[in-house]
Amino acid sequence: xxxxxxxxxxxxxxxxxxxxxxxxxxxxxxxxxxxxxxxxxxxxxxxxxxxxxxxxxxxxxxxxxxxxxxxxxxxxxxxxxxxxxxxxxxxxxxxxxxxxxxxxxxxxxxxxxxxxxxxxxxxxxxxxxxxxxxxxxxxxxxxxxxxxxxxxxxxxxxxxxxxxxxxxxxxxxxxxxxxxxxxxxxxxxxxxxxxxxxxxxxxxxxxxxxxxxxxxxxxxxxxxxxxxxxxxxxxxxxxxxxxxxxxxxxxxxxxxxxxxxxxxxxxxxxxxxxxxxxxxxxxxxxxxxxxxxxxxxxxxxxxxx
Amino acid sequence: xxxxxxxxxxxxxxxxxxxxxxxxxxxxxxxxxxxxxxxxxxxxxxxxxxxxxxxxxxxxxxxxxxxxxxxxxxxxxxxxxxxxxxxxxxxxxxxxxxxxxxxxxxxxxxxxxxxxxxxxxxxxxxxxxxxxxxxxxxxxxxxxxxxxxxxxxxxxxxxxxxxxxxxxxxxxxxxxxxxxxxxxxxxxxxxxxxxxxxxxxxxxxxxxxxxxxxx
Numbered sequence: 001x002x003x004x005x006x007x008x009x010x011x012x013x014x015x016x017x018x019x020x021x022x023x024x025x026x027x028x029x030x031x032x033x034x035x036x037x038x039x040x041x042x043x044x045x046x047x048x049x050x051x052x053x054x055x056x057x058x059x060x061x062x063x064x065x066x067x068x069x070x071x072x073x074x075x076x077x078x079x080x081x082x083x084x085x086x087x088x089x090x091x092x093x094x095x096x097x098x099x100x101x102x103x104x105x106x107x108x109x110x111x112x113x114x115x116x117x118x119x120x121x122x123x124x125x126x127x128x129x130x131x132x133x134x135x136x137x138x139x140x141x142x143x144x145x146x147x148x149x150x151x152x153x154x155x156x157x158x159x160x161x162x163x164x165x166x167x168x169x170x171x172x173x174x175x176x177x178x179x180x181x182x183x184x185x186x187x188x189x190x191x192x193x194x195x196x197x198x199x200x201x202x203x204x205x206x207x208x209x210x211x212x213x214x215x216x217x218x219x220x221x222x223x224x225x226x227x228x229x230x231x232x233x234x235x236x237x238x239x240x241x242x243x244x245x246x247x248x249x250x251x252x253x254x255x256x257x258x259x260x261x262x263x264x265x266x267x268x269x270x271x272x273x274x275x276x277x278x279x280x281x282x283x284x285x286x287x288x289x290x291x292x293x294x295x296x297x298x299x300x301x302x303x304x305x
Numbered sequence: 306x307x308x309x310x311x312x313x314x315x316x317x318x319x320x321x322x323x324x325x326x327x328x329x330x331x332x333x334x335x336x337x338x339x340x341x342x343x344x345x346x347x348x349x350x351x352x353x354x355x356x357x358x359x360x361x362x363x364x365x366x367x368x369x370x371x372x373x374x375x376x377x378x379x380x381x382x383x384x385x386x387x388x389x390x391x392x393x394x395x396x397x398x399x400x401x402x403x404x405x406x407x408x409x410x411x412x413x414x415x416x417x418x419x420x421x422x423x424x425x426x427x428x429x430x431x432x433x434x435x436x437x438x439x440x441x442x443x444x445x446x447x448x449x450x451x452x453x454x455x456x457x458x459x460x461x462x463x464x465x466x467x468x469x470x471x472x473x474x475x476x477x478x479x480x481x482x483x484x485x486x487x488x489x490x491x492x493x494x495x496x497x498x499x500x501x502x503x504x505x506x507x508x509x510x511x512x513x514x515x516x517x518x519x520x
Contacts, residue, residue: 242443
């Protein structure tokens, strides 16, 4: 942590804006060519875990991954858990499984001539998907336990080989593009029963069971899920819960656009307090997204507290 | 603008009506409805609405009013088949269904002790409940019914505190088509994917969850 951030923290100022960004490049993974139905990688079972320090750390990583909000509250600024977007405890193919990710880091990005480590990738999800302000340091207990959990899930996976089922496989944009009013229809008919008519999610006690899709408790404007193409791929493969693959590509794109036309917490990379500058620097070449654009006379991307 | 007098009369009426409803609902529960065949609920669902585990009669106390009303309408419509409850639901008037649903929701229900997602499940039934069986497209029961089976909102009923025989009977009813009343087949396709062992196991699991002492 830089001394600058430390001082701000001591003064009790909100650190979200001052936080150094661990992984500035949140642009999407290189989309992989469509995979044929090849045999799926099988991560190990929990029953196979050894009863020693390693097994304990794996379990700690598991706990953090599925119960993030409760166990790492200082690093989670919204209402989400990692497993909300990486289903089946980070095991499910086509739901950006940890076993598909771990063997692919450190990752080189030609675009900005940078190398990102696995720890930085985890920190990125904390800052953007979890809207968490300054993320846990690379050598923190949290990042260590989560990395060990991912390493274990990737047991016997080949290193540096892209496995089928990694990420959220691309769903190509339909020829007609996308339609927000069509998305509103899909949302009302297939999503609102769980995520609520206002995308607010539903709780049991004080924690979310159905996570919020927009508003102050959801992912922020810098998160990968804010891209319509990424959300469309996630939704097509994983939603409605338990009925993945049931929406048409058109429906997935329409509803992804509808969800991502709603306000959510500001992009923590905000440049000089300007949505327009932030759009030009970070969003103009980042897939399909509505950040900084005007829809029906309203500027999207103003953020929400 | 409305005159003060009218507002006052209006709210007095509302109060009266509100009271009448609450009274009605409780009375229907203990004494039955106005039409023949509308038996008192208390006979089967227990004095405090906690159900009769031995007979497999479900608890009704604390269930969301909208959920109860929907079930009674589903019995009437035949999307939920049951030889006892169908004639009974048909014998209730719309107003009686409304009133009794409100009264049941207001009765104190079972509150399960909290379960945290971070607890790693032990055994097949708990694993199904807390993690699902994704190789068959089965999400965790907890992801719709809440981590401790508390129920979520008006749509997802509680499973904790229901008799095991009742829970198993409902899963079987979906399997053989006598219950097909769930929105968008959200529950039906899951019940149909369960093996007979899983039906028994998961029903036992939710029925056995520890409940907190009633307030």
